[in-house]
Amino acid sequence: MxxxxxxxxxxxxxxxxxxxxxxxxxxxxxxxxxxxxxxxxxxxxxxxxxxxxxxxxxxxxxxxxxxxxxxxxxxxxxxxxxxxxxxxxxxxxxxxxxxxxxTEVTINTEQVALLSITGRLGATGLTQLRLQLQALLDTDAQYLVVNLAGMGSCDHQLFDVLAHAHQVLTDRQGWLRLVGVGPAVRDALDDATTSECLLVYQAAEWTRSLAG
CATH class of the missing domain: 3.30.750.24 (STAS domain)
Structure with a gap:
């Protein structure tokens, strides 16, 4: 943090x-x-x-x-x-x-899902993101890495969507990690809630170490 x-x-x-x-x-x-x-x-x-x-x-x-x-x-x-x-x-x-x-951490790579988000994330994009996340959550994935490096702009509603996925994975004893957090995402954090801000992890090395 x-x-x-x-x-x-x-x-x-x-x-x-x-x-x-x-x-x-x-x-x-x-x-x-x-x-x-x-x-x-x-x-x-x-x-x-x-x-x-x-x-x-x-x-x-x-x-x-x-x-x-x-x-x-x-x-x-x-x-x-x-x-x-x-x-x-x-x-x-x-x-x-x-x-x-x-810490010795062993994670089966089949349990790790990767989702990359690119471009501008408007209302249509948020709907598509919800559907994609739900599809991933319907699988056996226990860990999710979301790559935000390609995002051009977004608003705080992104974090509401990710918060839901985070809660589902936490209930499965898993986690959600964000990588590639750039200016567009950090600007959107100004309107995010405290719990949503906690989702932002900028340590890409930590995620790579766990997944490796």
Missing amino acids: AVAGELDIHTAPLLEACVREQFAAVSTQLILDLEAVQFLGASGLSCLLRANERAQQTPGAQLHLAGMVTRVVARSLQVTGLLGQFDSYPCVTDALAALIDA
Whole structure:
């Protein structure tokens, strides 16, 4: 989960809500990418501590902080003596590498489906996407990778469609991953709900490692 801008008294509750919703939905290894954070205040630090406590109280969950290469984040955690309380890494790539090394994952490639979306996604395109996703969900696929690299434009309704597929796959003990997230998709996130934003995974390397 990427965090950008100022993490202060106004924005910390939003991040905390996202983390709470993520851990409530499924026990997971959550990476917070803080590299783009420009200000980390007391409220932001408290938010990170509460998020870490929530992870520790959730069976199977763990919180990892990435982006320690920036002075804003690393310095704030160091001067407050909090850095040692977190599992932290210089960047997301290092965090993912550590998780992959520590986790043995075996996935049958027949259970993985790939769906690529290209062009402009209007009303007609959304209808076609729903039909294609339903057809995939009617098979034995347990894992779905959706490639958005070819998208020219879309709106937040895309995430409503993907959220349904995500829930179905989660109920099957599977997952949905998004790759190729470009400007068109990120712009559409402005109108998306918190739960829909949680669907956006920009770590293509993580998906390739699981599928490989």
